[in-house]
Amino acid sequence: MTDLNALHYTDEHEWIASDGGTATVGITDYAADKLGDVVFVELPAVGTEITAGSVVGEIESTKSVGELYAPVSGTVVEINDAVVDDPSLVNAEPFAGGWLLKVSVAAGALDGLMDRDAYVALTEG
Template identity: 75%
Template sequence: MTDLNALSYTEEHEWLDIAPSTGSGTSVATIGITDFAAEKLGDVVFVELPEAGTEIAAGTVVGEIESTKSVGELYAPVTGTVVEINDAVVDDPSLVNAAPFEGGWLIKILIADDAADGLLDRAAYVALTEG
């Protein structure tokens, strides 16, 4: 089970698991949507993600999540380059609902320098969703 307190969060209901930087000084973030977002969306039936190698800027739309209730946009929480997408989620979008913090992750991004500023910790995110 993922330690939810070890993750970072965004106001757009995404979570980030930022791996410690390697010798090159760069970090990779695994990104998905939170259980709160997955519950609000309802049953996810389609996920569109950017291709590996795509350069993205924080705050821009990089994908789409469609559910039985609505269509939502996936925003880039950090600036960097997509290094991997979760093909399992593309093939079986219900993983987003079933395991949002485990098998339901969406993309991995090689983070640009200082691009992870302004993220929320678990307590701040919980306060946001309860407010």
């Protein structure tokens, strides 16, 4: 189980785990629950330069279609092909096997993102 307190969060309901210069990105359990059953995930290609706040993909569920926003700027170094092949992983394992992409980021790229307490306050507010 991922330590949810060690993650960073955005107001677009994404989580970010940092491992040195690489950030792993996914959507939170809260977002996965609100979306309902995820049936399609579109992610950017490896090598794509992304800018924080820009649309980088799409998540479609039985309830709606949502855009995936880049929580940080950087270069996509890996996408989760398992999620593309089986989008239900986003619902089943949002903090583990349901991660979406990995981004090469500069030092300080996660500064200013929310911690777990701030994210919980956002979702309960």
